[in-house]
Amino acid sequence: MTRPQKQIRLAAHFPGVNNTTVWSDPRAGSQIEFSSFVHFARTAERAKFDFLFLAEGLRLREQGGKIYDLDVVGRPDTFTVLAALAAVTDRLGLTGTINSTFNEPYEVARQFATLDHLSGGRSAWNVVTSWDAFTGENFRRGGFLPQEERYSRAKEFLATAHELFDSWKGDEIVADQDSGTFIGRPDAGAFAHHGQHFDIQGRFDVPRSPQGRPVIFQAGDSEEGREFAAAEADAIFSRHGTLEAGQAFYRDVKSRLARHGRRPEDLRILPAATFALADTDAEAEELAREIRRQQVSGATAIRHLEFVWNRDLSAYDPDGPLPDIDPDVESEHLARGRAQVHMYRDPIATAREWRELAEANNWSIRDLVINTGNRQNFVGSPETIAKTIDAYVQADAADGFILVPHITPGGLDGFADKVVPLLQEQGVFRTDYEGTTLRDHLGLNRPA
Incomplete structure (x- = not known):
């Protein structure tokens, strides 16, 4: 029996400066x-995309004591931007990344419940943790948590937030039959949570929102992250963009759902995806090469190499050969903030491999960074990209994609005007919204 065509989920990631x-x-x-x-x-x-996605960084990266060049204009607050966007959109979901390591459940639950009311049921929360003591310096607790404690806190954080979302069990505000005034039931919003990380009780002051709870996203790829997503998330923000890697990740995460009493359709898997779109495949390939060169300036190439070498390489020519000295593995790392510091577990081996690649291909420092860095996931004409995206989804490498254009804010325009109509013609993407909430768009049930 032939399986019906899967409907593609599409979202847009406002990339900020990165x-x-x-x-x-x-x-x-x-x-x-x-x-x-x-x-x-x-x-x-x-x-007719499902949602807009905002990442968030809680501290700008630094290198050699200076703000990293791609972070220089800063990062506006997620909730403020999403609340403002709720007023200028009608159906688009609004997804924000909010950290569970440096926030508190009551505050975050109140903000998301409010956003869900303001938007008519379009809010989503990408739950993340942070390992970074450097980021922790911005908060009064400071410091960081080991990985096992980060996920322990995140699980309890989310469970506590759910208790708050669910503390209004129905029509808690009712009209007094005699006076006609509105009165609240005695247990409206009452909660008490006593756990390892949070010991709070009181009364939640935001009535149950249109979705009941915001859609929950998770972005971790570790064993703990995958299990957390299988148990708690409505969607997972995956980094696996190739067909084979996507299929392996898809099978693994979906296979975990049953032991948590969930069905495969209860979790959407949505990798991030970049693209280079042009009138022909050949033009798109040339555009992709040009984008990669634009993304890696000479200064950026040097900064990238410094992540591995852990040395000040500013005296080196980005269009010249790689350093012949080895990385410094003894000193404190000169780059601070986010995951780049931990990308390369064995700097000496990485440096040796890169020197061999550069020598074999006659690459400069910049050439090496361009050719070993991320490439566009989808490159081609509108017809090629539409066909490829559909093939990935039908082959269970993903349920859809979160698109990350290289130009802000106009980089999504061509995809919207040229690729989406082809997907609609194929019958694999909506021609109009059929519901009003983000859960409607994603085909997810409203929590009881």
Whole structure:
């Protein structure tokens, strides 16, 4: 029996300033002005995307005591941006990354419940943890948590937030029959949680929101992260963009759901995906090469090499050969913030491998970083990209994709205008929204 075609889920990631964005392109706009967010969100909604996704960094990266060049314009607050976007969109889901290591359940639950009310049921929470003591310096607790404690705290954080979301069990505000005034039932919003990480009790002051709870995203890829997603998440933000890796990840995570009393359709798997779109496949390949060169300036190439060498390499020519000295594995790392510090477990071996690659291909430092860095997931004409995305979804490498354009805010426009109509013609993507909430868009049930 032939399986019906799966419906593709599409979302848009406003990338901010990072190694995906080509901020130097003349078409690039502000990463912080509200008009950029509005343009991006309205394009996604015009294309009937499921949601817009915002990442968040709680501290700017530093290298050699200076703010990293791709972080220089800063990061606006997630909740503020999403609440403002709720007023200028009607159906688009609004997903924010909020950290469970440096926040508190009551505050976060109250903010998401409020956003869900303001947006008519379109909020989603990407639950993340943080290992980074450098980031922790921005918070009064400071420090960091070991990995096992991070996930322990995250699980209890989410469980506590769910208790708060569920503390309003129905129509808790009712009209007094005699006076006609509104009164609250005695147990409305009452909660008490006594656990390892949180010991709180009181009354939650936001009534149950349109979705009951926000859609829960999770982005971890470790064993703990996969199990956490299988037990708790509605969707997982995957980093596995190739067909084979995507299929392996998909099988693994979906196979874990049954032991948590869940069905495969209860969890959506959505890898991030970059793209290079042009009129022909050949033009797209050339565009992809140009994008990669734009993404790696000379200064960026040197900074990337410094992650591995752990040395100040500013005296080196990015268009010259790699350093012949070995990485410094004894000193404190000169890069601080986010995951780059831990990307390379064996710097000496990595440096040796890169020297061999550079010598074999006659690559400069910049050439090496360009050719060993991330490549676009989808490259081609509108027809090629539409066909490839559909093939990945039908082959169970993903349930859809979170698209990350290289230009903000206009980088999504071509995909919306040229690729989405082809997917709609194939019958694998909606032509209009059929519901009002993000759970409707993703085909997820409202929690009881």
